[in-house]
Amino acid sequence: MFYMLLRHRDIENLNQIDTFLKEDGFEGFKKALKMDTTDVTNEVKEAGLRGRGGAGFPAGVKWSFMDNNNWPHYVVANADESEPGTFKDREIMESNPFQFLEGLAIASYAVGANAAYIYLRGEFWEVAHFLDEKIEEMEKAGFLGDNIQGTDYSLNIYTHLGAGAYICGEETALLESMEGKRGQPRVRPPFPPSQGLYDKPTVVNNVETLTSVPYIINKGADGYRKFGTEKSPGTKIFSLSGNVNKPGNYELPLGSTFRELIFEHGGGIPDGKSIKAIMPAGASSSMVVANDEALDTQLTYEDVPNVGGDLGSASVIVVDDSISLDWLINKTMDFFHHESCGKCTPCREGSYWMKKLTERIHSGEGTEEDVALLKDVATQVRGKTLCALGEFSTMAVVTSIERFPEDFAK
Amino acid sequence: MTKEVTLTIDGKEVSVPAGSLVVDAAKKAGIDIPVFCYHPKMEPVGMCRQCLVEIGRPAFDRATGEAVLEEDGSPKINWGWKLETSCTNPVSDGMVVKTQSEKAVKGQNDMLEFQLTSHPLDCPVCDKGGECLLQDLTLAHGSAESRFSFDEKRHAEKKVALSDDIWLDRERCIQCGRCVRFQSEVVGEAVLGFEERGSHTQIMTTSDPGFDSNFSGNTTDICPVGALTTAQFRFGARPWEMEATASICGECPVGCNTVLNTRRDVKSGGKIVVKRVMPRQNEAVNETWLCDKGRFANHNTDNRLLAPSTEWTDAIASAAQKLSAADEPVFVVDGSLSNEDLYNIKSLADEVGAKALCYSEAGGGALTTKSASYGKSGAGDAILVIGGNLYAEAPIFWLRAKQAVERGAKLIVATEAETRLDAFATTVVRDLKKGLEVAEEIFAKAENTVVLYSGDDALAQFCAALNPTSLIGVWEDANTQGAWEMGYEAVSDLSALKGKTVYVAGKSSLVAAALESAEFTVIQASEEANLVVGQTVSIMETSESVCVMLPSRTIAESDGTFTSAERRVQRFFSAVLPMGDSLPGYVITAQIAEKMGVTLDIDAEDIFSAFSDLSYADLANISVEESLLIGGTCYENEQGLGVMLPAKA
The missing domain is CATH 3.30.70.20 (Alpha-Beta Plaits)
Known part of the structure; x- marks a missing residue:
């Protein structure tokens, strides 16, 4: 298996700077420092690297949106990893931190930022302390601070801990939280590349996205495009969980199939049960019917929608046939109600209403009308919320009722 | 000149300045889009999602930049799948908005259902x-x-x-x-x-x-x-039961436009009373706001002088006789009186060759007759706030100073004590003299300059020496400026009343001072002087020998005008029935004058026309001021925005 991101699985002690340096560490950054900043951005653009946080927006394009008439610029690494079923960024930060920091440094150089921040969810405080050490080591090695590698480029990286709110993974809520305000999404536009942190142009990229960057600069867009498909190049870490024999992170080229991931790598379904449904993007997913067509679908941004889902952050949750989906959506609704920030009406009130309905339905007290009402309320929330979280809360609800009506016919 | 943008809302074409929000553009076209969180005075946040509408934007060919046309030649419009909030979307040329389509109405109703859950x-x-x-x-x-x-x-x-x-x-x-x-x-x-x-x-x-x-x-x-x-209005009345009367706040010299909401009240023995004070929009004065001092002012005090010390005719005769008999009667007032009251008293004083004094601790009244509104101050302008405590004395002036800074004005705060304005000031000085020096420097480079001072005549002189565009005295009363305009002499020391026969009209504190020193006092007051003075009823028993008390009316009971510290003349209307046997102050004066052989007007409007180049009709003018009222409770101004006096030479 080829590792571009989880290289520590091949190389022992990669989270030690000496080892990292021996393994071509910071070569990408050094190369970038000799390049024109727009060339760095263009390389990433040509590589077709898409945001790994879930939205899949092309990273290079995002960088090129930075408003060059407004300074300073900032880069923020989104390490708020809190989608249920997602645990890839943590592994990167703990075991391959320098490659992530290198990617963050390259991104900062590309957009002319002299300060970069890593926003970590509050529960990651140990990771934050660990990263602080790594940042210091990087500084000592001459890859951070003033006049890096003899150039006139200077960069400092800071970690920032959130207070444990799912919504702060949404980039504008994250920025609000960093500014010391309530973690609630902003109205967009303006988007962060025109007005982000402290109203200054800001790139917010996911940890995994940034960790992919050094490889792109080292091997060029062409080298990166050797993996994955035309529209979804590169490799991706799949966080596999749920009813599967070997849950964990699997780095595979995009374009691998669900079947390969779940059965080849994940060891299939335990206890002789059979697969029923897949949530390809954590709790925010639609409930994909796990038929042969779905299992043979390629894991790419363009193919997963064909079977009624989204690749998202690729946190694949496997659901076997012993699970009744009325129970499962009660779980997701409990989560989304708990995490709704309360800023906009449809999410605040809708998540509460849906939670109450799923509770009632799951407890067996629900009626056919309640199921219809639940679907109606979920549909009513859709397309009207301030941010994507509200939207996400309805995905599993609507698709479960639509695609697995038997689970709600009790 | 801001560029105009033309768009179509519900089939109506409307042109609005570029940068306007869809919700405001719709309002201009006479279409009310429902809102909760949006308020025209604040940044939109798009939280409540109530104002969802369909928004379409003209399609452009990416390569050529040309508008894409439909087969029939009309511009092709791109519609997103989502509804959009009209409060956060700025207008753009050729935009098409549907607020009443099935989809938009469904979206709005969906939000309403959520709110009501x-x-x-x-x-x-x-x-x-x-x-x-x-x-x-x-x-x-x-x-x-x-x-x-x-x-x-x-x-x-x-x-x-x-x-x-x-x-x-x-x-x-x-x-x-x-x-x-x-x-x-x-x-x-x-x-x-x-x-x-x-x-x-x-x-x-x-x-x-x-x-x-x-x-x-x-x-x-x-x-x-x-x-x-x-707390004041809680469970007090239903909004639809109340009458609304335009008034002017009497608590400070800002001159905030208000509405007095009145209703007949069981708890008040069936009398019509003021239930609450609400703001009335006047963008140049108070916008749509009121400070708590003005809002929660008590208009229903029981502490009222209800009848003169004897029969009205006897009391008037007695007052006239005492004033006629006096060698040098003194007329003293304060800024709580209306212009109409002030004019009649001044006229009488002039007729009998007596002094007309206005009591004020702050000095410099003669210098403030070229003051101008500073409501629109901004970039390039400079403001000096010196002495006193603007936040407590004239809160809406304070708010406007803060807003002027936000629009780019420079603000110098020179006060001895810390104030709440410090946080917004460009420069804070804890010494008045130093403040004047700093102001001189900053004023030299500023376009319009404003001084708001609170202090004595000496301070006023220093401020006037800065030659500001506008010199505003922060008086303690609502109409002190009106007294200066009418030529009253300022007095801050009442010892001059000693042994004189005095005609005093104003607040109880002034009356008390007159009672203490004067030989005989003609009191024209609405409050019950003896209670406030802290003397016992004995003063009432012996009152006939030392004073004659004449009950006048409160602002809520009177018609008249005030002149704000910025010299805006504004009209207020009687909102409740007068208490007891009280009469309007100007009528009381006219009746005394008549006994003394001097004829004065007894109609507020006639009096106003007699001393002013303006008329009540002028004060009732409403310039084309766009209604900003979306949601919330505030009264539109239907009774007039008042008139700024021209600067005196």
Whole structure:
């Protein structure tokens, strides 16, 4: 298996700077420092690297949106990893931190930022302390601070801990939280590349996205495009969980199939049960019917929608046939109600209403009308919320009722 | 000149300045898009999602930049799959907006249904009932039946005292954040906030004492539901039972435009009383705001002088006789009187060759007759606030100084003590002299310059020496400026009244001072002097030998005008019936004058026309001021914006 991101699985002690340096560490950054900043951005653009946080927006394009008439610029690494079923960024930060920091440094150089921040969810405080050490080591090695590698480029990286709110993974809520305000999404536009942190142009990229960057600069867009498909190049870490024999992170080229991931790598379904449904993007997913067509679908941004889902952050949750989906959506609704920030009406009130309905339905007290009402309320929330979280809360609800009506016919 | 943008809303073409929001453009076209969180005085936040509409934008060919046309030659419009909030989207050329399409109406109704799921619907006992946005929208568009299970409604605290003045009902709150944003954005005192999140989100106060702001009452106006109510009005009346009369606030010299809401009240023995004071929009004076001092002023005091010491005719005769007999009678007033009262007293004094004095601790009245409005001050301008405590003395002036800074004006605060204006000042000086020096420097480079001073004549002289565009005295009374305009002499020391026969008209504190020194006092007062003076009823028993007391009327009972410190002449109307046997002050004076062989007018409008180049009709003018009133409770100004006096040479 080829590792571009989880290289520590091949190389022992990669989270030690000496080892990292021996393994071509910071070569990408050094190369970038000799390049024109727009060339760095263009390389990433040509590589077709898409945001790994879930939205899949092309990273290079995002960088090129930075408003060059407004300074300073900032880069923020989104390490708020809190989608249920997602645990890839943590592994990167703990075991391959320098490659992530290198990617963050390259991104900062590309957009002319002299300060970069890593926003970590509050529960990651140990990771934050660990990263602080790594940042210091990087500084000592001459890859951070003033006049890096003899150039006139200077960069400092800071970690920032959130207070444990799912919504702060949404980039504008994250920025609000960093500014010391309530973690609630902003109205967009303006988007962060025109007005982000402290109203200054800001790139917010996911940890995994940034960790992919050094490889792109080292091997060029062409080298990166050797993996994955035309529209979804590169490799991706799949966080596999749920009813599967070997849950964990699997780095595979995009374009691998669900079947390969779940059965080849994940060891299939335990206890002789059979697969029923897949949530390809954590709790925010639609409930994909796990038929042969779905299992043979390629894991790419363009193919997963064909079977009624989204690749998202690729946190694949496997659901076997012993699970009744009325129970499962009660779980997701409990989560989304708990995490709704309360800023906009449809999410605040809708998540509460849906939670109450799923509770009632799951407890067996629900009626056919309640199921219809639940679907109606979920549909009513859709397309009207301030941010994507509200939207996400309805995905599993609507698709479960639509695609697995038997689970709600009790 | 701002560029105009033309768009189509519900088939109507409308042109608005570039940068306008869709919701405001629609308002201009006569289309009300329902809102809760949006307020035209604050930044849009798009939280409540009530104003969802369909927005289409013309399609452009990426390569050529040309507009894409339909087969019939009309521009091709791109419609997103989502509804958009009209409060956060700026207009653009060729935009097409549908506020009444099936999809848009469904979206708006969906939001309304969500708002109502856990709303208590206690409208019958809610102060806001009758002027509530949520109630209005529900009646207009809401479903008669709820799909939400009654048992699952969330409950929250219904009686939270945010301060002595403001109550919060957390169950009625729809988390629109208007109050929070008003305090942080408009006032700059972020004493309200949200706590908890999701469906547990609630409003809290972050200050100690709670809701520590002189502008707190405004949040009860802009609250789109009955979540915030004033302690004063709570359970006091239903909005539709009350009459609305235009008035001018008498608590300070800013001259805020108000409405007095009145109703016949059982608790007041069936009398018509003022139930609450509400702001009336005047963008040049108070916009849509009122300070708490003005809002919560007591208009229904029981401490009233109800009848003269003897029969009216005897009292008038006695006053006239004493004044005629006196060698050198003195006429002394304060700024609580209307221009009409002041004019008649001044006329009488002039006729008998007596001095007409206006009591004021602040000096410099003769210097402030070229003051001009500073409501629009901004970039390039400079403001000096010197002496006193503007936040307490004239809160809306304070607010406007803060806003001027936000628009780019320079602000110098020169006061001996720390003030709440310091936080917004460009320069803070704790020494008045130093402040004048700093101001001189900054004024030299400024376009329009304004001085707001609070102090004696000497300070006024120093301020005038700066030669500002506008010199504004922060007087203690609402109409002190009116007295200066009329030529009253300033007096701050009343020892000159010693042994004289004095005609005193004004507040009880002034009356008390006159009673202490004068030989005989003709008192024209609305308050019961003896109670306030702290003397016993004995003064009433012996009053005939030392004084004659003549009950006059309060602002709420009178017609008249005030001249604000900025020299805006504004009209107020009588809102309640007079108490007891009281008469308008100008009538009392005219009656005494008649006995003394001097004829004065007894009609407020005639008096006004006699001393002013203006007429009441001029004061009633309403310039083309765009109505900004979307939601919230504030009165549109239908009675006139008043007139700024031209600067005197």
